[in-house]
Each structure stands twice: as structure tokens, then as C-alpha cells.
Amino acid sequence: MTSFRLALIQLAVTASKSDNLARATKFVREAATNGAKIVALPECFNSPYGTKYFPTYAEKIPGQSTEALSSAAKDNNIFLIGGSIPEEDEGTLYNTCMVFGPDGHMLAKHRKVHLFDIDIPGKIRFQESETLSPGNSFSCFDTADCKVGVGICYDIRFAELGQVYADKGCKLIVYPGAFNMTTGPAHWELLQRARALDNQLYVATVSPARDDSAGYVAWGHSTVVSPWGDVLATTDHQEAIVYADIDMKRVEEVREQIPVRRQKRKDLYEVVSKG
Numbered sequence: 001m002t003s004f005r006l007a008l009i010q011l012a013v014t015a016s017k018s019d020n021l022a023r024a025t026k027f028v029r030e031a032a033t034n035g036a037k038i039v040a041l042p043e044c045f046n047s048p049y050g051t052k053y054f055p056t057y058a059e060k061i062p063g064q065s066t067e068a069l070s071s072a073a074k075d076n077n078i079f080l081i082g083g084s085i086p087e088e089d090e091g092t093l094y095n096t097c098m099v100f101g102p103d104g105h106m107l108a109k110h111r112k113v114h115l116f117d118i119d120i121p122g123k124i125r126f127q128e129s130e131t132l133s134p135g136n137s138f139s140c141f142d143t144a145d146c147k148v149g150v151g152i153c154y155d156i157r158f159a160e161l162g163q164v165y166a167d168k169g170c171k172l173i174v175y176p177g178a179f180n181m182t183t184g185p186a187h188w189e190l191l192q193r194a195r196a197l198d199n200q201l202y203v204a205t206v207s208p209a210r211d212d213s214a215g216y217v218a219w220g221h222s223t224v225v226s227p228w229g230d231v232l233a234t235t236d237h238q239e240a241i242v243y244a245d246i247d248m249k250r251v252e253e254v255r256e257q258i259p260v261r262r263q264k265r266k267d268l269y270e271v272v273s274k275g
């Protein structure tokens with residue numbers, strides 16, 4: 001089989017962790033019922049997004065969220081990219097995405113590699129490094145159809161990470177994310193299309209739904225982009241499931257037609273993976 005259905009759950013995240021877990025589980029079931037084989041949740045799907053919330057909502061892996069996600073993957077026979085949660089490990093906090101296979105086993109654990117520290121005067125200042133530490137590894141997993149790479153939100157701004165995943169054989173990169181009302185309209189779709197085009201693979205981003213009363217207002221607009229760089233499926237800012245049928249043949253076609261990957265001048269430059 002060279003094609004499969006991907007579902008992105010743009011969850012309306014609340015302050016109640018148990019409610020977030022229950023509603024995420026319900027939407028995973030709905031997505032699987034509608035034929036999805038890979039389902040993805042948003043960044044910080046079980047907690048409000050903000051440095052002051054991370055210590056309170058943080059949990060160990062395995063823990064409550066691990067169990068809920070593992071069961072949701074197994075019960076629905078799907079691959080589940082579990083958005084991200086604030087993780088606590090030996091007193092250190094991370095922004096971590098767990099991935100589960102259809103048998104409920106954890107296949108990958110991606111700790112956000114690039115922390116979101118920005119300062120745009122008069123608009124937004126956010127310093128994840130006030131409470132979080134970065135991860136130090138790449139995270140890919142295999143399905144019967146393709147290898148999938150995982151990044152979290154700000155990770156999408158780093159073209160080198162996307163290229164490393166492409167070089168490792170990934171044909172889909174999924175970024176659970178939560179852009180905001182300043183950088184969302186400016187960069188969210190542009191970055192996905194850029195990463196898709198420079199690596200000639202599928203890129204998906206999955207955001208929480210927008211809550212205008214939250215301290216951090218998410219942009220929404222969960223989206224799937226094709227290896228050609230066009231938007232295959234998207235939504236606005238409300239709670240929704242976004243579906244896209246991913247066709248592996250399209251990756252090969254685009255790579256054949258515009259063979260930039262084999263035209264790289266490795267004698268002049270190179271991206272080297274150290275992980």
C-alpha cells in the first residue's frame with residue numbers, strides 16, 4: 001500500500017488534564033473510524049501552553065498521559081503521535097512528544113530540540129527556557145508506508161532538522177505546534193511549505209484550537225502540505241479534525257521531476273547529523 005489517511009486533531013485544550021485526555025481519546029476514535037492510520041495531537045494537548053503551567057502539569061513518562069495515549073493507539077489500531085506534554089525527568093522539564101504504534105508500544109519520544117525563546121517588542125515575548133530544557137536527539141519511526149520524523153513547533157524553523165529527517169529516509173514530518181497570533185499568520189504555513197519543498201516530502205502541523213481567553217492564544221490552522229508545496233488540507237482556528245490522504249508515489253514523482261536532492265553540491269556544503 002502506498003497511501004494512507006492522516007488525521008490531525010485540532011483539540012480545544014482546557015485547564016483540566018483529565019478532560020483533555022478524555023476528549024483527545026474520543027477524537028482519536030472518531031479519526032480512526034473515519035479511516036485514519038496515523039493520528040496526531042497538538043503541542044501541549046493535556047495542559048494550557050505557558051511556562052507557568054509546565055511545572056504544574058508535568059508528569060513522568062510513563063504516567064497518566066502515556067497510558068491514555070498507548071491505549072488510544074492500541075484500541076483503535078493506529079499510529080498515534082501524541083502531540084506533546086510537559087515531561088518531568090529527574091527534576092528537569094521537557095516539552096515531549098510520545099509516539100505509539102498500533103500495539104500500544106511507544107515507538108519514539110521526542111523532546112523539543114529547539115526551545116521557543118523569542119522577543120518581538122510590543123507583540124510577544126516567550127522564553128520556554130525559563131522552565132524547560134531542550135532534547136538532544138532526533139525522533140523517527142517506521143510505518144508500513146513510510147518513515148515519519150517528529151519535531152515540535154519551533155523545531156520547524158530549523159531547516160537543518162528537516163533535512164536530517166529527509167536524509168534519514170522520512171517522507172512525512174509531523175510537527176505538533178502552537179504558533180500564536182503574531183507569528184502564526186506570518187510564518188506558520190510558509191514554514192511548512194518551505195520544509196515540504198526543500199525536502200520534497202509531506203509536512204503536517206497540528207495546533208490546539210484557539211482560545212481567545214487563554215494567556216497564550218494559538219493560531220490554529222492545522223495543515224497538511226504535499227511534497228510539491230501545496231496545501232492539501234487545512235482548517236481555521238476552531239476545534240476540528242483535518243484529514244489528508246497521503247500518497248507515497250507523489251514523493252517519488254516530485255523527487256524525480258525536480259531532482260534537487262541529488263543535485264546538492266556536497267563538495268561545497270553539507271548538513272551533518274550528529275545524532
Ligand SMILES: O=C(O)CCC(=O)C(=O)O
Nearest residue numbers: 116153154178179180183
Ligand atoms: O516559532 C514560532 O513562531 C512559534 C513557536 C511556538 O509557539 C512553540 O515553539 O511553541
